[in-house]
Amino acid sequence: MGAIDFLPFWRDQMVMAKKAKVIAIYSLKGGVGKTTLAVNMAAEAALQSGFKTLLWDLDPQAAATYMLGRDDKHLHSEKARAHAVLEKGSGAEKLLVPTPVTGLDLLPADHSLRELDRTLFSIGKKRRLQKLVSELTEDYDRIILDCPPGLTETSEQVMRAADLILVPVIPSTLSRRALDEVVRHIKHAHKGDVALLPVFSMVDRRRNLHAAALATEPAWPMVPMASAFERMAELRQPVRLFAPSSVAGKAVASLWHSVDHKKGKERRVSS
Ligand SMILES: Nc1ncnc2c1ncn2[C@@H]1O[C@H](COP(=O)(O)OP(=O)(O)OP(=O)(O)O)[C@@H](O)[C@H]1O
Ligand SMILES: [Mg+2]
Numbered sequence: 001m002g003a004i005d006f007l008p009f010w011r012d013q014m015v016m017a018k019k020a021k022v023i024a025i026y027s028l029k030g031g032v033g034k035t036t037l038a039v040n041m042a043a044e045a046a047l048q049s050g051f052k053t054l055l056w057d058l059d060p061q062a063a064a065t066y067m068l069g070r071d072d073k074h075l076h077s078e079k080a081r082a083h084a085v086l087e088k089g090s091g092a093e094k095l096l097v098p099t100p101v102t103g104l105d106l107l108p109a110d111h112s113l114r115e116l117d118r119t120l121f122s123i124g125k126k127r128r129l130q131k132l133v134s135e136l137t138e139d140y141d142r143i144i145l146d147c148p149p150g151l152t153e154t155s156e157q158v159m160r161a162a163d164l165i166l167v168p169v170i171p172s173t174l175s176r177r178a179l180d181e182v183v184r185h186i187k188h189a190h191k192g193d194v195a196l197l198p199v200f201s202m203v204d205r206r207r208n209l210h211a212a213a214l215a216t217e218p219a220w221p222m223v224p225m226a227s228a229f230e231r232m233a234e235l236r237q238p239v240r241l242f243a244p245s246s247v248a249g250k251a252v253a254s255l256w257h258s259v260d261h262k263k264g265k266e267r268r269v270s271s
Helices: 005-018 034-047 063-067 080-087 109-121 128-136 153-161 173-191 208-216 226-234 247-259
Strands: 022-025 053-057 104-107 142-146 164-169 195-203 222-224
Touching: 022 034, 034 053, 034 063, 034 104, 034 142, 034 164, 034 226, 034 247, 053 063, 053 128, 063 226, 080 109, 080 128, 109 128, 109 153, 109 208, 128 142, 128 164, 142 153, 153 173, 164 173, 173 195, 195 208, 226 247
Parallel strands: 022 142, 022 164, 053 104, 053 142, 164 195, 195 222
Antiparallel strands: none
16 A cells, blocks of 8 residues: 555545644655745745744754754854753744745744753653644644654654655655654554655656656656755745746646645635
């Protein structure tokens, strides 16, 4: 059974859930485009749908935090408290900061998150992240989680907290293998009770292997390889702010539309 079997489930869940609000961008593998996707999905939620949106950066590399314009001074400072919020189970609201994207707030990462796995494991609160996230859904229409790679205590918590998990998959055998591993894990450890949507990432259709992989899963959405995505780290903005009509801009707009096509009937951002 492949990951595609999860699709009908997540669609039902998105329609039925009163608060199908929490979307995690996760992969077992590193460097597959998670952060790029997370920042762009968060921007689309805010700007395309008009949702009040939060991006929670759970990765100590703090790449999403950097891409959304936050300077690196806070990373190592004494005020680096991203980990303390998860340790104590409170105080998330004190760390929220605005971003250059109207309607999008950021819960920034810092280097204290390097201890997160150990802490979450030792405190034994399996739903700590879920609890914090559900408190934040009072104030936000959509919460996007940018996750570090790996099958870890943090990723277990993410799988419990999320309504939907987007998994970027580079069209390659190893990426596909990693996805199958995650699907297997979710079925066993989470009783399949998580909606999961694979997204082909960094696609170059001129490459035979990529074209062949896409042909095997025609229903999966895809994001092409495009230079605008690479420029995000330099400009420190989502593509919608500097190249909305580019191939990259259109791809993320279309992906968001297919993930969450209900236009914001909920809380709209005024401005
Ligand atoms: N669709 C794309 N086209 C071109 N470059 C891309 C694309 N997606 C991501 N990249 C580039 O690939 C690199 C890795 O992307 P990103 O940081 O989003 O991956 P990640 O999965 O979050 O990595 P990590 O596991 O380290 O957190 C970055 O340099 C990014 O600019
Ligand atoms: Mg990342």
